[in-house]
Amino acid sequence: MTTNDIRETAPAGDPGPDLRARRKVLLSAMLGNVVEYYDFSLYGTLAVIISRQFFPSGDPVVGLLSAYAGVVLAYALRPVAGMVLGPLADLKGRRFVLILTLVVMSIGTAGIGLMPTYAAIGIAAPILVLFCRVLQGIGASVEYTTAANFIFEHERGNRRNYLAGLSVASTSVGPLLATLVSFLLITAMPAEAFDAWGWRIPFLLAIPMALIGVYIRRHVDETPQFREMAALAEQNKVEQTPFRTAVREHWGAMLRAIGLGAGQRVGSFVIQAYFVTAMINAGFGASNALLASLLTYAIGPFPAVWGGKLADRYGGRVPLIVGYGLFVLLTVPTFLAIGSGSLTLAVIAVVAFTFINNFVGAPLTTAYVMSFPPEVRGSASALNYNIGTTALGSTAGLIAVWLFGVTGTNAAFGWYMTAICVISILVAVFAMPAAVDEHRRTAPARS
Incomplete structure (x- = not known):
């Protein structure tokens, strides 16, 4: 017997955990996501402050570039961390890894908040800050896919x-x-107080948030599928090699998942980082750019939930093709709107872009995780998600800056993303992972 013989064994009529338990599971996963993404995005939000506090002050540009090196480093390490923590979720359990990632991420965030400045400890300051950023990257590597799998x-x-x-x-x-x-x-x-000590407050808030998250995650049960899988493996003396099995036997499904999510991975990084830069470059000012960024995050949850409901009702292919089709039509006009000089038009374009990006998120999450059998799900989902995020998402900002420098217009990057979205449409039409539509076809109706 091999690991491939281990499959979902729950009876078809098994109602699963009761409603209260399911809500607790959902709360633990969502709260963990909130804490993880708060921690991970905070570094980029306060990158200017970090550059002044922890890097040499002789050249502000060099200091800022050094701080942004921490952003790149965290993303570059995510696939490597995923190769370790993904299999750990398959061997030690989903809940174990969810607690571990939350602790590691929060140590990194709180560490930045407690760190002595460059003026106090010299060259040790940037080294230690980058180490804390590495911890954040490790914590973020499998949090999202493992939390989704847990649900x-x-x-x-x-x-x-x-x-x-x-x-x-x-x-x-x-x-x-x-x-x-x-x-x-x-x-x-x-301003003097914030620069002196106030900037530490957001980082230190990670401590109480993490304690709440860990408490909740410690008081939810491991998933039934993992318990059944582990018991069956132990009973039959199966040697579990989840990473090797995922790479050898499921590489095709991983490539399809990466291709399917390619456009959204680029779009996510545009929202998280490049829109602020593009609006500032367009002359709207830092405060207006930051408020536009706040608005995108505020409206983000609504299309995500709506897209999920539509995917359950009509299948995941429908929102994916509709969403990516809108990206093909509207991405270049979005960047032209940012460069139009009209703040109203720019904000509307940014919000519409965010709506589309989150609208396709639910079926993509299903594809990232459920395209694989339980015994390799942690390994395969972490690998495909982090490779796509690093290769396509984390490079988006660099490509955008390069294309702007070459062409003098943000529309050039819009055409680049449009081409990526066309690839994702082709995958949705011709190579859709079966799990994205499978649940709609086979699951019993629910009132």
């Missing part, structure tokens, strides 16, 4: 994409809180 494996109904939409929605709440807390402190405190 899916506890659920026995026909709401898979709706629950995925809630998971996507929670990832907007974290950056919203990070940006909002930073904005309120910056506006409420004297």
Whole structure:
């Protein structure tokens, strides 16, 4: 018997955990996502402050570039961390990894808040800050896919994409809180006080948030599928090699998942980072750009949940083709609107772009996770999600800056993203992972 013989064994009529337990599972996953994305986005939100506090002050541009190196480093390490923590979710359990990632991420965030400055400890300051950023990257590497898997494996109904939409929605709440807390402190405190010690507050808030998240996650049960899988493996003395099995036997499904999510991965990084830069370059000012960013995070949860409901009702292919089709039509006009000189037009374009990006998030989450059998799900989902995020998402900002420098217009990057979205449409039409539509066809109706 091999690991491939281990499959879902729950009876078809098994109602799963009761309603209260399912709500607790959902709360633990969503709250963890909020904390993780708050922590991870906070570094980028306060990158200017970090550059002044922890890097040499002789050249502000060099300091800022050094701080942004931490952003790149965290993303570059995510696939490597996923290769370790993804299999750990298959061997030690989903809940174990969810607690571990939350602790590691929060140590990194709180560490930045407690770190002595460059003026106090010299060159050790940037080294230690980058180490904290590495911890954040490790924590973020498998949080999202493992949390989604945790929800899916506890659920026995026909709401898979709706629950995925809630998971996507929670990832907007974290950056919203990070940006909002930073904005309120910056506006409420004297500039001297914020620069001296106030900037530490958002990072230190990670401590109580993490304690709440860990407490909740410690008091939810491991997923039924993992318990059954582990018991069957132990009973039959199966040697579990989830990473090797995922790469050898499921590489095709991983490539399809990466291709399907390619356009949305680029879009996510445009929202998280490049829109602010593009609006500032267009002359709208930093405050207007930051408020536009806040608005995108505020509206983000609604299309995510709506897209999930539609995917459960009509199948995941429908919202994916509609969403990516709108991206093909509207991405270039979005960047032209930012460069139009009209703040109203620019904000409308940014909000519409965010709506589309989150609208396709739920069926993509289902594809990232449920395209694989339980025994390799942690490994395969972490690998495909992080490879796509790093290769396509984290490079989007660099490509955007390069194309702007070559052409003098942000529309050039719009054409680049349009081409990526066409690839995702082709995957949705001709190579859709079966799991995205499978649940709608086979699950019993639910009132």
